[in-house]
Structures are given as C-alpha cells and as structure tokens.
Amino acid sequence: MALVVAKFGGSSVADADKIKRVAERVVEQRRAGNEVCVVVSAMGDTTDELLELAEQVSPLPPARELDMLLTSGERISMALLAMAISKLGAEARSFTGSQAGVITTSTHGKARIIDVTPGRIRGALDEGAIAIVAGFQGVSQDTKDVTTLGRGGSDTTAVALAAALHADVCEIYTDVDGVFTADPRIVPNARKIDKISYEEMLELAASGAKVLMLRCVEYARRYSVPVHVRSSFSTKPGTWVTELPEAELVEQAIIRGVAHDSSEAKVTVVGCPDKPGVAAAVFRAVADADVNLDMIVQVGSIAGTGRTDISFTLPKTDGRTALAALDKVRAEIGFDRTLYDDHIGKLSLIGAGMKSHPGVSARFFGALADAGVNVEIISTSEIRISVVVRDTDLPGAVKAVHDAFELGDPDNQAVVYAGSGR
Amino acid sequence: MALVVAKFGGSSVADADKIKRVAERVVEQRRAGNEVCVVVSAMGDTTDELLELAEQVSPLPPARELDMLLTSGERISMALLAMAISKLGAEARSFTGSQAGVITTSTHGKARIIDVTPGRIRGALDEGAIAIVAGFQGVSQDTKDVTTLGRGGSDTTAVALAAALHADVCEIYTDVDGVFTADPRIVPNARKIDKISYEEMLELAASGAKVLMLRCVEYARRYSVPVHVRSSFSTKPGTWVTELPEAELVEQAIIRGVAHDSSEAKVTVVGCPDKPGVAAAVFRAVADADVNLDMIVQVGSIAGTGRTDISFTLPKTDGRTALAALDKVRAEIGFDRTLYDDHIGKLSLIGAGMKSHPGVSARFFGALADAGVNVEIISTSEIRISVVVRDTDLPGAVKAVHDAFELGDPDNQAVVYAGSGR
Known part of the structure; x- marks a missing residue:
C-alpha cells in the first residue's frame, strides 16, 4: 500500500463531467489499495471570473480580501469532487488549506509555506x-488569515503535503504526457523524458519549461519528494522527478532537454561611466523597483571613452517598471540612455554534469552557428547553457540544438554524451 | 457611539452595483461614529447555481460537502463588500463563520448555534x-467542520452576533419597509408596524409572515436583542422588534396584524377507532417520518359507529411523506383511509393580550361570517387566533379581518381594542 498525493489542475476539473472522470481515477487508485490525498485547483475559469467581479467593485482591492475571494474557487471544486467520489461509493472528505494545516507567511497573494x-x-x-485538499491556499501563522500561494500554488501545496505526509509519490496531473526534451509544438520529434533530477528540472523550469513551476520543484528537492508528472487523459507513466544516482550525475554528461522562453526583454544601459560601483547602482535601482533580473552582460570599456554598456534581461511584464526606475537615477549615475528590446528569445540546454565536458558547449555553439543563429548573451551554470538570440531565430535554434544532441532518438532514454557509458 | 450589527440579504448584494450601494450605506454608519458589523448572504442566485452544480455531480451529495460547497457563496459576497468599503476609504475585514466564532452543532444543512x-x-x-461576517455558516464544535444553519440562517447569524457583541441593535435590511399589519399585496391599506414585541413577531413569523424567520426571532427574544427590520432602499425607520412594557402586554388587547399562509395542506385520517391511543399512534407515525404538524382537530365520535376522523395541517412539501408514513400503519391502527386537501389557507390574527378580551374573537369570527367565509379548523394561543379556510377564500378573509380591526387606520400606531385607552 502506497500513500499517493495527486494534484489535478483547473482544466482537469473544469466541469461536472471532468470532475466525475477525476473521481473515477481517484477511486480506482483507492481501490487498488493506496491511501489517496487529492489536491485540486479551482474549476476552469473560476479564478478569472472572480477577478473580474473584484475588478467591477474595486480596481485595487485589498490583498487580504482578494485572497478571501479567490479561495472560494477551490472550495467549490473540492466539494464537488468529494460529492462525485462519494457517488461512486467511496468515502471522501474535503479540507480547506487551513483545515489541511497549510501554514504560510502573511504575504497575501504570494504567501510562502512555513509549515504543514x-x-x-x-x-x-x-x-x-x-482526502481532498484545496490547492493554492493556506492560513497565515501570525494573523490566522486566509492566504494564497500565488502562481503554481496548487503544485506547491501538493508537494508540501506529500512531504508532510511522507507520501511515496506526488503525482502532478496535467494536459501533456510529461516533461519533454523540447516543446513538441516546435520540435515534432521531441521525446518524453522518463526520469530527471531535481536540479535539472529546476533549470528547465527556470528556463521557460511550463509543465512544473519553479517553487514546486524547489520544495520537492528540499524534502526529497518523488514527483510524477503525468497526463490526466491516459494511464501511461509520465516523467519522474527524483534524485539521480551520484555516479550518473558526476561521471556522465547527460543532456536532458532544451527549454526556451519568449517572455523576456532586454534592457541596455548605454554609456555608463566605467568605474567601480556603477553596475551596482544600476542593479540596485532595478531591484528597488522589485524587478527580478535574469541574465546580465557588461561590455568592456569602449576604447578611449571611459564608458561602457550594461545589458540585462527581465520579464517583459516588468519592462516599464524597470525603465522608469532607471530614468530616475540617470543623472545621478551618469549614463546616456536606455534601450529596450522585446524581440529576444532565450534558449537553454540542460543536463547534469555538462560543465565538466567541454565537448558539450563546442557542439552547442557549433549547432547554433551552423543554423546561422547569432548569439547575443551567454550564461551558464553547472548543468545549463543559456543564450539570448533574436526571437525570430528561436524556433530554428531550438530545433538545431535538439538535433545536434540527438534528443529525439527514441532509443536513448537519456543521451549520454561522454563518459563511461551505461 | 452605538454598536450596530447590520444584515443584508442576497438580493441586496446581487451584483457589483448593489454591493457598492451597501458599502456606501455601511460607511455612512461608520462615519456617523458607530461601530459596524455587517452580516451578508450569498449574492443573488449563487446558492441556486451551486446547488445546480452539485446536482450535476451527484443527486444526493453528502451533507458535509454540500455545506462546504454552499459556504463559498458568502465568502464571495463578503470579500467583495470588504473591497467596496475599502475603495470608499474605510477599513473593512471579512470573516468566515468559523473565523467569527459561530460555533454550531454538527447537523449539516441545519446546524444550530451553540455559542458565539x-x-x-x-x-x-x-x-x-x-467587520464583515459570512451569514448562514458556522463551524461544528465537535468535528470542526464547516456547517450551514439552514433557511433564514443569515438573520440568525446577525442576531446571534448582536447578542454576543452586546450590540445596541441588529438591523435586518430587506426589500420591504418593515413588518406590515397584513400582506400589502392582498390588503392595499396595510400599514407598517412601528414596534412589535418578540412574542407577537414570533406568532407572525410562525403564521406565515415571511419578513423574519422564526429561528431568528426566537434567538432575539432569548437574548433580548433589539431587532430593526428596515428597507435597504430607504433610510426611513422600519419595524422595531423588542420587549414591550409589561403594562401594554397585559392590560390592553393590542391587535398587531394579520398573517396568512398558503403553504400548508390538510390531511384527514378517516374512520379511526374511537379509543385511547389511536390519535397518539397517528401522530407518532407522522413524527417518525420527520414531519412537523401545525394545526390538529379531532371530530368527536360519529354517532353509532365508534369511529372518528382526525385532521391536521402540515407543509405541502411534507404531504407525500406523511401519507406514505400513514399508509404503512393503516392496518395496525385500523383506520379506513386518508384524504389529502392542498386547497386550504391559514389566516392568523396576532396581538398581545387578546385572550383576556373575549370581544376580539367575537369581532374576528363576525368579520369572517359577514364575508361568507367558512371556517374549517380553529387554533388559538395567548396572542393569536388562527383559522383554516378554503384557499380561494383566503384573500377576502384577510381583508375582512384587517378592516374589522381597523388595522389600516393611519392614526393608530397599535390598535387598542379594549383596555384603559391611550
């Protein structure tokens, strides 16, 4: 007998029929002898409808009340799912985030889980x-107020509950078959990944793969919760996110997949005085405006001018805020002007141990060069290489890199690029 | 500075504009220097829509889950009202029944308040x-589960909170100007009652007046909470439900109003053996089926037969259940058959002290006789006379009685029928 925490998103419980299908699936798992705890999101468009109602009443509602409003969404879906399960002859009991013991900080709208x-x-x-649990919501430790966890919150609820219950697995049901070596809409021969490490999944999520949210993967890694990302439309195994054997991590360069992200823009601060503290002042101004930077590049001093350019990428949604923040400190810092470019795309290659295998980057940049793709910014970690390219070059670049590493080869579960074989 | 508990029903918060109007009214009260606690129902048709969703999933959902589902309704309206108040520059905080400390029994769907x-x-x-509080809901003392209070629950929440907070008044906002001497749709010159005792209001509510639910009035009487029933569309005073001076109760026969009720049916159990224990057996069978009887009449033994008929009235919605329950005990009790009549109407005259003034009943039955109305069943209390008549006779009977006691006379605040005058 295993203890399974299973999370179903809003599209899986969008209407009465879909709720009944989820109920059947859950009851099957229970009848197979498992203990089952289900985490649900609000039905389909409920959250948007509630936001629309709030907007009609007040354009800038208090965050505490917005959380009170939005949490009614999961309350509806979880009660309906419990009813549907009960109709199938199994016993079900629904619990709010507070009843389930999801204790959070009191930052309404983006609370963090403190304890479960x-x-x-x-x-x-x-x-x-x-047990049916409302995803996305909790109760604040200090004020005992209802809170929400922000984007991807239901996934995080599921992983946090799985950790607290010492569950054997946290299943994340979604509308795709699992995590892929690249976006199948761009790379038709992209392959489902059977098994991936927390670290690799973190890099994929941070690099634009949307199937799992970064926070949820971080939580899973911290508490070593095995996560199984799978389709709610089939019973085929999906992708397991777990710890990988140390040997596999260190001795081989395994290329897991290619992620891309079109949601960022590039800001260039032109003509900065080339002296200590200037870059710090630029980034301080942006950070004070609550904008998260992603990739950063500083061009060396431009000959004879004593001046330099600083570029960074950031979410397009933060573009206006960042430019306004920089404008305020222009005179003080003494740069010339800012440039804003929202026609960029980011491509990332992810795989454990690639850093110790120089052949990986040679092949990576070779593939981009052969495809005629110009690289504007480069950034790397132990298990990732990311580049910024023109947005129009992005699909071709993703395909080229995916091909170069033979990620679509159905015989390769994980492509072993170098090392002692397996 | 007064402490005001104000309750707004579903039609008062049916959409964003109505919620904004309620917010304005509440903020005005706050700015006038009062402490204000608002109790709200779910928006307009929300409850019906949620019931419809439940029906799609399961025809007989578990009561616990139905309560979980339905309580999302007030969660939405209270959060929106808090947002609307906040937009007007006042501070508002919404609380669920559980957060507000409404502790109930664990009978889902019709829980009773144990403590606040x-x-x-x-x-x-x-x-x-x-403070904005979700009406209709609480948390069970034993299981800490979410409960609902059943019909009229939000009024009861308001009165219970007013009692616990030692509020100066519990205002019940509704779509009429207050409690009337009769239903203005039937009696055009019906007059708003300025002041009425708990006991009279109890009898009115029990006799079909819909403006306040019986439970809420019972609660108000037990804890001596002054209730002010008033219109949400005007600032005119409505009807105050309070304790009346003892003198007024005892020495004068004050006729408050005429209530009517078309929601009942009459069951006649024909040919019962005229011996001890038979009536008890009949009523036991009906009570065991969870049916509440209202008026009861037993015709004396029919000459020479040793048999008698027993009639009683009950809610039409319980008719089928009661007949089925009686059918099961027919052979055992030995009656002939049952008759079911759903074309009856009940009329009640309510006023403190009428019992000690025989002139009241003389005038009452005289008015009915003059109007050619045949009376089928009679029942009385200290402050009420009720009769069952044909449903087609009901409107005429209500008008006749209302006229006979000059209840529409605008100069009379309370009609003093007999006593030391005022």
Whole structure:
C-alpha cells in the first residue's frame, strides 16, 4: 500500500463531467489499495471570473480580501469532487488549506509555506477516506488569515503535503504526457523524458519549461519528494522527478532537454561611466523597483571613452517598471540612455554534469552557428547553457540544438554524451 | 457611539452595483461614529447555481460537502463588500463563520448555534475596522467542520452576533419597509408596524409572515436583542422588534396584524377507532417520518359507529411523506383511509393580550361570517387566533379581518381594542 498525493489542475476539473472522470481515477487508485490525498485547483475559469467581479467593485482591492475571494474557487471544486467520489461509493472528505494545516507567511497573494501540519488529513486517511485538499491556499501563522500561494500554488501545496505526509509519490496531473526534451509544438520529434533530477528540472523550469513551476520543484528537492508528472487523459507513466544516482550525475554528461522562453526583454544601459560601483547602482535601482533580473552582460570599456554598456534581461511584464526606475537615477549615475528590446528569445540546454565536458558547449555553439543563429548573451551554470538570440531565430535554434544532441532518438532514454557509458 | 450589527440579504448584494450601494450605506454608519458589523448572504442566485452544480455531480451529495460547497457563496459576497468599503476609504475585514466564532452543532444543512465567540470581530471593531461576517455558516464544535444553519440562517447569524457583541441593535435590511399589519399585496391599506414585541413577531413569523424567520426571532427574544427590520432602499425607520412594557402586554388587547399562509395542506385520517391511543399512534407515525404538524382537530365520535376522523395541517412539501408514513400503519391502527386537501389557507390574527378580551374573537369570527367565509379548523394561543379556510377564500378573509380591526387606520400606531385607552 502506497500513500499517493495527486494534484489535478483547473482544466482537469473544469466541469461536472471532468470532475466525475477525476473521481473515477481517484477511486480506482483507492481501490487498488493506496491511501489517496487529492489536491485540486479551482474549476476552469473560476479564478478569472472572480477577478473580474473584484475588478467591477474595486480596481485595487485589498490583498487580504482578494485572497478571501479567490479561495472560494477551490472550495467549490473540492466539494464537488468529494460529492462525485462519494457517488461512486467511496468515502471522501474535503479540507480547506487551513483545515489541511497549510501554514504560510502573511504575504497575501504570494504567501510562502512555513509549515504543514496535516493532522486532519492523516486522520481522514486512517479512516479509509480519500482526502481532498484545496490547492493554492493556506492560513497565515501570525494573523490566522486566509492566504494564497500565488502562481503554481496548487503544485506547491501538493508537494508540501506529500512531504508532510511522507507520501511515496506526488503525482502532478496535467494536459501533456510529461516533461519533454523540447516543446513538441516546435520540435515534432521531441521525446518524453522518463526520469530527471531535481536540479535539472529546476533549470528547465527556470528556463521557460511550463509543465512544473519553479517553487514546486524547489520544495520537492528540499524534502526529497518523488514527483510524477503525468497526463490526466491516459494511464501511461509520465516523467519522474527524483534524485539521480551520484555516479550518473558526476561521471556522465547527460543532456536532458532544451527549454526556451519568449517572455523576456532586454534592457541596455548605454554609456555608463566605467568605474567601480556603477553596475551596482544600476542593479540596485532595478531591484528597488522589485524587478527580478535574469541574465546580465557588461561590455568592456569602449576604447578611449571611459564608458561602457550594461545589458540585462527581465520579464517583459516588468519592462516599464524597470525603465522608469532607471530614468530616475540617470543623472545621478551618469549614463546616456536606455534601450529596450522585446524581440529576444532565450534558449537553454540542460543536463547534469555538462560543465565538466567541454565537448558539450563546442557542439552547442557549433549547432547554433551552423543554423546561422547569432548569439547575443551567454550564461551558464553547472548543468545549463543559456543564450539570448533574436526571437525570430528561436524556433530554428531550438530545433538545431535538439538535433545536434540527438534528443529525439527514441532509443536513448537519456543521451549520454561522454563518459563511461551505461 | 452605538454598536450596530447590520444584515443584508442576497438580493441586496446581487451584483457589483448593489454591493457598492451597501458599502456606501455601511460607511455612512461608520462615519456617523458607530461601530459596524455587517452580516451578508450569498449574492443573488449563487446558492441556486451551486446547488445546480452539485446536482450535476451527484443527486444526493453528502451533507458535509454540500455545506462546504454552499459556504463559498458568502465568502464571495463578503470579500467583495470588504473591497467596496475599502475603495470608499474605510477599513473593512471579512470573516468566515468559523473565523467569527459561530460555533454550531454538527447537523449539516441545519446546524444550530451553540455559542458565539466573536474575539476576532471585537478585535477588528476595536481597531476601527468594519467587520464583515459570512451569514448562514458556522463551524461544528465537535468535528470542526464547516456547517450551514439552514433557511433564514443569515438573520440568525446577525442576531446571534448582536447578542454576543452586546450590540445596541441588529438591523435586518430587506426589500420591504418593515413588518406590515397584513400582506400589502392582498390588503392595499396595510400599514407598517412601528414596534412589535418578540412574542407577537414570533406568532407572525410562525403564521406565515415571511419578513423574519422564526429561528431568528426566537434567538432575539432569548437574548433580548433589539431587532430593526428596515428597507435597504430607504433610510426611513422600519419595524422595531423588542420587549414591550409589561403594562401594554397585559392590560390592553393590542391587535398587531394579520398573517396568512398558503403553504400548508390538510390531511384527514378517516374512520379511526374511537379509543385511547389511536390519535397518539397517528401522530407518532407522522413524527417518525420527520414531519412537523401545525394545526390538529379531532371530530368527536360519529354517532353509532365508534369511529372518528382526525385532521391536521402540515407543509405541502411534507404531504407525500406523511401519507406514505400513514399508509404503512393503516392496518395496525385500523383506520379506513386518508384524504389529502392542498386547497386550504391559514389566516392568523396576532396581538398581545387578546385572550383576556373575549370581544376580539367575537369581532374576528363576525368579520369572517359577514364575508361568507367558512371556517374549517380553529387554533388559538395567548396572542393569536388562527383559522383554516378554503384557499380561494383566503384573500377576502384577510381583508375582512384587517378592516374589522381597523388595522389600516393611519392614526393608530397599535390598535387598542379594549383596555384603559391611550
């Protein structure tokens, strides 16, 4: 008997029929002898409809009340799922985030989980019931107010509950078959990845892969929760996100996949005085405006001018804020002007151990050069190489890199680029 | 500075514009220097829409889950009202039934309030905020599950909170100007009652007046909460429900109003053996089926037969259940058959002290006789006379009685029929 935490997103519970299908799936798992705890999001467009109602009443509602409003969404879906399960003859009990013991900070709209005390969930499971938990919501430790976890919150709820319950697996049901070596809409022969390490999944999520949110993967890694990303439309195995054997991590350069991201823009601060503290002042101004930078590049001093350019990428949604923040400090810092470019794309190659295998980057940049793609910014980590290219070059670049590493080869589970073989 | 608990029903918060109007009204009260706690129902048709969703998933959903589902309704309206108040520059904080300390029994769907511990509400008021509370809902003492209070639950929430907070008044906002001497749709010159005792209001509510639910009035009487029933569309005073001076109750026969009820049916159990225990067996069978009887009449033994008929009235919605229950015990009790009549109407005259003034009943039955109305069943209390008539006779009977006691006379605040005059 295993303890399974299964999370179903809003599209899986969008209407009564879909809720019934989820109920069947869950009851099957229970009847197979497992203990089952289900985490649900709000039905389909519920959250958008509630936001629209709020907008009609007040353009800038208090965050506490917005959380109170939005959390009604999961309340509806979880109660309906419990009813559907009950109709199939199994016992189900639904719990709000607060009842499930999801204790958070009090930052409404983007609270972070501090602790999970799943006494009531454990009790329901002990009595043989299927526990249904509202995703995305919790209760603040200090004020006992209802909070929400922000984007990807339901995935995080599921992983956090799985950790607290010492579950055997946290299943994340989604509308794709798992995590792929590249976006199948761009690379038709992209292959589902059977198994991936937390670190690699973190880099994929941070580099634009949308199937799992970064926070959820971070949480899973911290508490070593095995995550199984799989399709809610089939019973085929999906992608397992787990710890990989140390040997595999160190001795081989395994290329997992290619991620891309079209949601960023590039800001260039032109004509900065080339002296200590200037870059720090630029980034301080942007950070004070609550904007997260991604990649940064500084061109060396331009001969004879004593001046330099600083470029960085950031989410397009933060573009206006960052430019306004920089404009305020232009005179003080003494740069000439800012340039804004929202026609860039980011491509990342992810794989454990690639850093110790120089052949990887040679092949990577070779593939981009052969495809005629110009690289504007480069950034690397132990297990990732990222480049910024023109947005129009992005699909071709993704395909070229995916091909160069033979990621679409159905015989290769993980492509071993160098090392002692397997 | 007064402490006001104000309750707004579903039609008062049916859409964004109506919520904004309620917000304006509430903020005005706050700015006038009062402490304000608002109790809200779910928006307009929300409850019906949620029930429809539940029906699509399961025809007989578990009561616990139905409560979980339905309580999302007030969560939405209260958060939106808090946002609207906040937009007007006042501070508002919304609280679920559980957060507001509404502790109930665990009978889902019709829980009863056991205790109210409004620490968080008191805290919000102390900080100058307007507290918004979800009506109709609470948390069970034993299981800490979410419960609902059943029909009229939001009124009861308001009165219970007013009692616990020692409020100066519990205002019940509704779509009429207050409690009337009769239904103005039937009696055009019906007059708004300025002041009425708990006991009279109880009888009116029990006799079909829909403006306040019986439970809410019972609660108000038990804790001596002054209730002010008033229109959400005007600032005119409505009807005050309070304790009346003892003198007024005892020495005068004050006729408050005429209530009517078309929601009942009459069951006649024909040919019962005229011996001890038979009536008890009949009523036991009906009570065991969870049907509440209203009026009961037993015709004396029919000459020479040793048999008698027993009639009673009950809600039409319980008719089928009661007949089925009686059918099962027919052979055992030995009656002939049952008759079902759903073309009856009940009329009640309510006023404190009428019992000690025989002239009241003489005038009452005289008016009915003059109007050619045949009376089928009679029942009385200290402050009420009720009769069952044909449903087609009901409107004429209500008008006749209303006229006979000059209840429409604008000069009479309360019609003093007999006694020391005022």
